[in-house]
Amino acid sequence: MADEVPRSWRDPDLLIKALPTVLLQTTCFLAPLVMTFLLTFQRSRNFQLQWSWDLWTWTDVFSKPHYWTILGHTIFMAAATVAICLIIAFPIAYGLATRFKAWENEIKVLITFAFITDATLKIYGWALFLDKNGMANYALSSIGLPPEMVAFLYTDWATLLGMVYSLSAFAIFTLYLSISNIDRSLILAAYDAGAGKFRAHWEVTLPLCKPGIWAGSVLIFLLSVGAFLEPKVLGGGKSPMSAELIRQTFETRVNWPLGAALTLVLMVVSVFIVLLFSRLIGLKRAGLAA
Amino acid sequence: MIARLEGRFIDIVLWGSLAAILIFFYIPIFTLIAFSFQEGRFLTLPFEGISLRWYGELFRNTNALNALWNSTLIAIITTVIATAIGTMAAIAAVRYRFRGTDAFRLLAGVPLAFPQLLLGIVLLLWFSVLGRMLDFSTGISTAIIGHIVYITPFAMVIVAVQVYNFDATVEDAARDCGASSFEVYRYVTIPLLWPGIFSAAIFAFLLSWGNFYLTYSLAGSTRTLPTFIFSGIAIGSSPLYPAIATVIFIPGILLVILANRLRRT
Numbered sequence: 217m218a219d220e221v222p223r224s225w226r227d228p229d230l231l232i233k234a235l236p237t238v239l240l241q242t243t244c245f246l247a248p249l250v251m252t253f254l255l256t257f258q259r260s261r262n263f264q265l266q267w268s269w270d271l272w273t274w275t276d277v278f279s280k281p282h283y284w285t286i287l288g289h290t291i292f293m294a295a296a297t298v299a300i301c302l303i304i305a306f307p308i309a310y311g312l313a314t315r316f317k318a319w320e321n322e323i324k325v326l327i328t329f330a331f332i333t334d335a336t337l338k339i340y341g342w343a344l345f346l347d348k349n350g351m352a353n354y355a356l357s358s359i360g361l362p363p364e365m366v367a368f369l370y371t372d373w374a375t376l377l378g379m380v381y382s383l384s385a386f387a388i389f390t391l392y393l394s395i396s397n398i399d400r401s402l403i404l405a406a407y408d409a410g411a412g413k414f415r416a417h418w419e420v421t422l423p424l425c426k427p428g429i430w431a432g433s434v435l436i437f438l439l440s441v442g443a444f445l446e447p448k449v450l451g452g453g454k455s456p457m458s459a460e461l462i463r464q465t466f467e468t469r470v471n472w473p474l475g476a477a478l479t480l481v482l483m484v485v486s487v488f489i490v491l492l493f494s495r496l497i498g499l500k501r502a503g504l505a506a
Numbered sequence: 507m508i509a510r511l512e513g514r515f516i517d518i519v520l521w522g523s524l525a526a527i528l529i530f531f532y533i534p535i536f537t538l539i540a541f542s543f544q545e546g547r548f549l550t551l552p553f554e555g556i557s558l559r560w561y562g563e564l565f566r567n568t569n570a571l572n573a574l575w576n577s578t579l580i581a582i583i584t585t586v587i588a589t590a591i592g593t594m595a596a597i598a599a600v601r602y603r604f605r606g607t608d609a610f611r612l613l614a615g616v617p618l619a620f621p622q623l624l625l626g627i628v629l630l631l632w633f634s635v636l637g638r639m640l641d642f643s644t645g646i647s648t649a650i651i652g653h654i655v656y657i658t659p660f661a662m663v664i665v666a667v668q669v670y671n672f673d674a675t676v677e678d679a680a681r682d683c684g685a686s687s688f689e690v691y692r693y694v695t696i697p698l699l700w701p702g703i704f705s706a707a708i709f710a711f712l713l714s715w716g717n718f719y720l721t722y723s724l725a726g727s728t729r730t731l732p733t734f735i736f737s738g739i740a741i742g743s744s745p746l747y748p749a750i751a752t753v754i755f756i757p758g759i760l761l762v763i764l765a766n767r768l769r770r771t
Contacts, residue, residue, distance in 0.1 A: 220603040221674075229687070230602055233594035237614045237658065240591060244655045245617055245625075248632035255631060308527055311520035321766055323524065329762045330531035332709065334716030336732045337751045340739050341534025344541055344549055344748070351537055381530070413512045435619055442621020445718065449739060459623045466627060476631060479624050 256477040263470040273473040277481060283461070287485060290458040293372070294440040294486075297379040298433045301387040304380070305432070309391035310421075313398075331385035339378055339445045346374060346450070370452030378446030383439055387432040394428025395421070430497070434490050441486045458482045535755065542748035549743060560749040570750060573734035580646060580730060581715040584653040588714075589707040591654070592661025593699070599662065600669040618659045625656060626723030633724065644726035652720040657713050661706040668702025705765040712761055716754070 223230040259268045277283060308327075316323055330338075345351045346369040368374050398421060406416035444459040453460065458478065465475035542561070546554035564570055595614045599607070617625060633648045680694045681687075696703070718732035725733065731754060738747045 221601055223602040223604045225604060230598060230604055233598040233602075234604075234610060236591045237595040237598075237662070238610070240655060240658060241613050241617070244629065244632070244651055245620075246613075248628045251632055251635060252628050255635075304523070304527060307520050307523040311524055315517065315520055316524065323528075325759075325762055325766050326528055327531065328766070329759050330535065332712045332716070332762065333535065333758055334718065334732050334735075334751075334754060336718045336736050336739075337538060337716070337754065338534045340735065340743075340747065341538040341751070343739070345533055345537040347549075350549075351540075381534075384527075412508070413516060438619045439621055442623045444623045445736075459621065462627060463623065466630075472631060472634075475627065479627060483620075483624065 252476045252479060255473050256480060258473045260469075260471040260473050265472050273477050276474060277477050283478060283481075286456060286461050287458055287482065289455060290441055290482070291485070291489065293376060293379065293443070293457060294437050296376060297383060297440045297443075298436045300376070300380045301384040301436050302391075302429060302433065305384055305387035305391055309388050309395055309428075312388075312392050313395040327385055327388060335382055335445055338381065339449045342374075342378055342381065343369065343449050369450065370454060372451060372455055375443075375447045375451035375455075375457075378450040379440050379443050382443070382446065383436045386435050386439070390432035390435065391425060391428045394425040394431075398424045430494070434494075437490065438486055441482060538748040538751040539755070540748075541745055542752040544745045544748075547744055549745060549748070560745040561753075563746055564749050564753065567746065569729065570731075570734060570746070573729045573731045576646065576725075576728055577715050577730040577732070580650050580653060580721070581711050583650050584657055584714040585707050585710040587650075588654050588657040588710045589661045589703060592658045592706060592710075593665045593703050595658070595662045596665035596669050597695075600666050601672075601674070614662055615659050617656055618663070622656060622717075622719035623723070626652060626720045629655070629720075630723045644724055646725065646728050649721050649725040649728065649730075652724040653714045653717060656717075656720055657710045660713060661710050664706040664709060665699065665702045668699050672698060701768045705768050708761045708765040708768075712758060716758075 225231065255265075256273050257269050257271065259266045259270070259272050312320060312323060343350075347353075348369070352368075368377075402424070403416050403420050406420045411419065442459050443457060444463060447453065447455070447457045447460055451457075456464075459482075462475050462478045462482070465471050465478060541549055543556045543558070544553050545557040545559055598604075599611050599614060604610075629648070629652050630644065633642075633644050633651075637643055676698065677690050677694055680690045685693070716732060717730075718736060721730050722733050722736065729737070731750065735747055735750060
C-alpha cells in the first residue's frame with residue numbers, strides 16, 4: 217500500500233484534488249440538509265410555503281400516531297430485509313472467496329449486472345412475474361396446482377421480496393471482501409487444533425468477517441428505510457412505508473415543511489438505531505475481551 | 507472420511523445456493539425479455555404469438571426515443587464529471603494525510619448510505635427554494651447535479667481500491683529522473699490508475715443511465731428511460747415497456763463485462 221503523504225491545505229496539489237468534492241458535497245448535500253431542517257420550522261398554507269418560524273409542524277408530527285405507525289412498519293421491514301439479505305448472501309460470498317475460483321469472474325459479472333440494472337425495470341419484472349395472470353401462476357397452474365397459490369403480489373411479503381432483491385448484492389459484496397481478507401492460516405490452525413469444518417467456520421471464519429457483516433447491515437438498513445418502488449409497485453401501496461408517505465406529503469399535499477420534518481425523523485431514527493446497535497455490539501466485544 | 511463428507515456437503519450447499527440466487531436475480535430480467543416478444547397487446551399469459559412487433563413500435567415512439575436521448579445525455583455528462591471529481595478525491599483520501607482527513611473521507615462517502623429518494627427530495631427542496639430566488643426551475647441540469655452528488659462517491663470508492671494498491675515509489679522514480687509533476691501524472695499516475703478510473707466511469711454511466719429516484723424528483727417535466735417506464739407501469743402497460751427493458755439490458759451487460767475485464771488486467 218502507498219504511504220500516506222502529509223499535505224497542507226495550502227498545497228495546490230491537495231486543493232485541486234480535494235476541493236471539488238468538498239464544494240460539491242457541502243453545496244449540494246450538507247447545505248440542502250441544513251435547509252431541510254430550517255424548513256421544518258415553517259408552515260404550509262394553501263399549498264404555499266410560509267416563513268413563520270414556529271414549532272407548528274413539529275407539533276403536528278409528534279401528535280399524530282399515524283406517522284409513527286408507518287415509521288415503525290418501515291423500520292421493521294428494513295430490519296427483516298437486513299436479516300434475510302445476510303442469510304442468503306453468506307453462502308454466495310463464502311463460495312466466491314473460497315470455492316468458486318474457476319467461475320469467479322463469470323459469477324461476479326452476473327451478480328453485478330443484476331445489481332446495477334435499473335431498479336424500476338427489475339421491480340416491474342417482478343410485478344409481471346407475480347401478477348395474477350403472470351409467469352408464476354401460469355407455471356403453477358400448468359403443473360396442476362391451484363393458481364391462487366400466488367396471491368402474493370400486493371402484500372407485505374412481495375414488498376419484502378423486492379427489497380431483499382434490490383439490496384442483497386450489497387451484502388454479497390461486503391461479505392465477500394471481508395471473507396477474502398481472512399488469513400487462511402488461521403482456519404488451517406483451527407483444523408490442526410482438531411476442529412471440524414463446521415466448528416472452524418463457526419468459531420473462526422464467522423467472527424473474523426464481523427466487519428463485513430456490520431458494513432453490509434448498516435448499508436442495507438439505511439438504504440431500505442428509503443424503499444419506495446417496492447412498497448408502491450409490489451406492495452400495491454396498501455401498507456405504505458415512510459418513503460411513500462414522504463413522497464405523498466410533497467406531491468399530493470404539497471406540504472414542504474411536513475415532508476421535510478418526516479424526512480428528518482426517518483433519517484435521525486435510522487441513524488440512531490445504527491448507533492445503538494454499534495454500541496451494543498461494541499459493548500459485547502469489550503465484555504468478551506475482559 | 508468425515509472431513510471429506512463434510513467437504514462434499516459444503517460444496518453442494520454452496521453451489522446450490524449460488525444457483526438459487528442467480529435464478530432469483532434473473533427472474534424479473536428474463537420475465538421482461540420474454541414479454542417483449544409477446545405479440546398481443548396485453549402482458550398476460552399464455553402468449554398470443556411471438557413477434558418483434560413491439561421493437562418496431564419502440565423505434566417509432568418519439569416519447570421513448572426522447573427519453574432514451576435524455577438518459578444518455580445525462581449519463582454522459584454525469585460520468586465525465588463524477589469520475590473526474592471521484593478520482594481526485596480517491597487520491598486525496600487514500601494517499602494524503604491532512605487536517606481533517608477523516609472528516610473529508612466521511613463527507614466524500616456519506617451520500618452512498620443516504621436513501622436516494624430522500625436525497626432526491628432534499629435536493630428538490632434546495633433547488634426549489636434556490637430556484638425561486640434565482641429564477642430557474644428543475645430540469646435536465648438539476649437532474650445532472652443530483653446524479654453527480656450521488657455517483658461521485660461510487661466512483662471514488664472504485665478508484666480508491668486501485669489507489670490503495672498503487673506503488674508510490676514509481677512516481678518518486680519518475681520525479682528523480684526529472685519529470686515535472688504534470689508529467690508524473692500524465693505518464694505515470696494516470697496510466698497506472700487507468701483500469702480503476704475506467705471501470706469507475708462504466709459504473710458511473712450505468713448508475714446514472716438507470717437512475718430512477720433522483721431523476722424522478724429532480725428532472726422536472728423531462729422524462730428519462732426509467733421515469734418513462736415508471737409512468738408506463740402506472741397507466742397500465744403494453745409489451746412496449748418490456749421491449750425497452752430488453753434494449754437497455756444489452757449495453758448494460760456488455761459494459762459490466764468490459765469493466766470486469768479491465769479490473770483483472
